[in-house]
Amino acid sequence: MAFLRLTGPDPDSEIRGNAVVLRPPAMGDYGAWAQLRALSRMHLALWEPAWSRDELSRPAFRRRIRQYQREARDDQGYAFFVVHKAEGTLLGSITLSNVRRGVSQSAAVGYWIGLPHTNKGFMTDAVCALAGHSFSNLGLHRLEAACMPSNAASARVLEKAGFRREGMARKLLKIDGVWQDHDLYARLSDDP
Template structure:
């Protein structure tokens, strides 16, 4: 099995693999590489993210972040991954499937970021493809949702390349870098996806 059962739910032990990337859950030992990549990419990332806190890149803030991710996975509420290049195992970004809802919904929300040195190489397209396989084949979700600012052309391309369909427009949906921003709404259904073998999931 790709999950380890704990008393409260699941612990995410999966490695997701795509053509040029692999993904695994963040660990405390990733702090230095994570902080370095986020720091050098700050100007690239802040226009698309919630406002950074004063201690955003501190070791303590990262530790709290990882513990939050671990609780979310145990309770089947969300799954966070760091993204690594297949060629050299270098950390290049991150991805989350958050706000997992069960019952009659079976849905989650996709989010992602990539470090500035690694943009434009197709890494995020492959990472999202691997996450979609995990969402539908392992979590057995019915629907994955994503929201993008209309000006974020690169993020929109990632979604479109993975088959997401634009479904609507939400006014001032999220507070991004201190400002309430409009977002385009996208979604992908499990029935939209054809198994092509491009992504695989393994437990290691």
């Protein structure tokens, strides 16, 4: 899938896993991102909010990048593309959002992986790498994640990455136009 190869990342902003590198997205990534999202659309629609009409357009991607930059500047969230370490191809994306400081020191983790790259351990590697960075470099104490009970692959990713199921939130998010229950997971900085 050479068409999904990304251009040179900034080594100073990388987080390295065993098989993946996490780095902030940039405008030069638009083509690879749009192609992977389009290729994975039917797969992702099961787990994501309904896409806007211009979801895959360059202007929508530009707005997304600007939002990510504002959130990082304000310590509210951090977005990363998940890139294959050896091949340089885009695999998916992972975010830290809703960063809460003060007595909470917590954030929410969200992610998606392109259909050609599912069930290969890449997202587990990415979640583990982001968790380590969040605890060691960002000083967070708690990471939270949610997935639909029917999304066994996502639950497996979280459990392999050391997250524990804490409960269920009824109709937490509107996914593909329908309010859906979500299982709630968390990992603490002092969890084994």
